[in-house]
Amino acid sequence: MAHVPENAAPTDPLALEQQVCFALAVASRNVIALYRPLLEPMGLTHPQYLVMLALWQHSSLSVKDLSRLLQLDPGTLSPLLKRLESAGYIDRRRAPHDERVLEVTLTEAGKLLRADAERIPPAVVERLGMPVEELLHLHAELTKVIEKTTT
Template identity: 45%
Template sequence: MIDYLKLENQVCFPIYALSRQITALYRPHLDKLGLTYPQYLVMMVLWEYKSRTVKELGEMLFLDSGTLTPLLKRMEACGLINRKRSETDERIVNIVITPKGMQLKEKATDIPSKIKEGLQADDEQLSQLKNQLNKMIDSATKCKYDSSDK
């Protein structure tokens, strides 16, 4: 019989440990850009979409507004983004990337390959892992919302 309260039998622990290790792999590369990992995630979204609301960023990155707001204020102070209240609904805050923020993209282009190299994994392995993790994220998200209905 499996003792599910032993650390070695927990599914969550290796995921947690890997997350911390991968974040540590990113750190020296992001330090050169003056970004933290959560700020890098925001920048990746904005490099792709140019503009998003705080709510959209939170949903995409699984971050709440209590985490996002101070992070975005620091990014604005660095000149990477602008925060603008919607003219039609003051509750909505739009986040727009600045030219300075766009310039960082060029400096960040080699980061994914360096991380892949550090993980010693090929594209197929990373793709399979990403697909499995996304399925688990979807299941956990659905479970979270299902249990909040009760």
């Protein structure tokens, strides 16, 4: 923390540049913007990419589990899933064991898309121009923020 001279004016607690919410909002927009040119050739938006990441990791998830994992309400998730289904990347079907459960699975095209997506993380790291160690630390700190703000 910087040394503040005794006769200096107190820092304004409402100064925009002092707000955590402002820094997070701008950083989020800027980082997501880095993804856009990488995702466009795949026909994906950033929220659709997050859905695909979850499915590449788990291969099949209920809408409820996907909603919980991505921390998106089902009303926000549903249009994303419809667009991914229209693109041929996922299938949505009622679970045979319980008709109330809507399962989301990858199609063959969705599975094949993973190979293209594997180039995205290193490209983002390169575009950010930050050491991987710093990004891992940032991720850990942001994960703490998420844990503290979700209950």
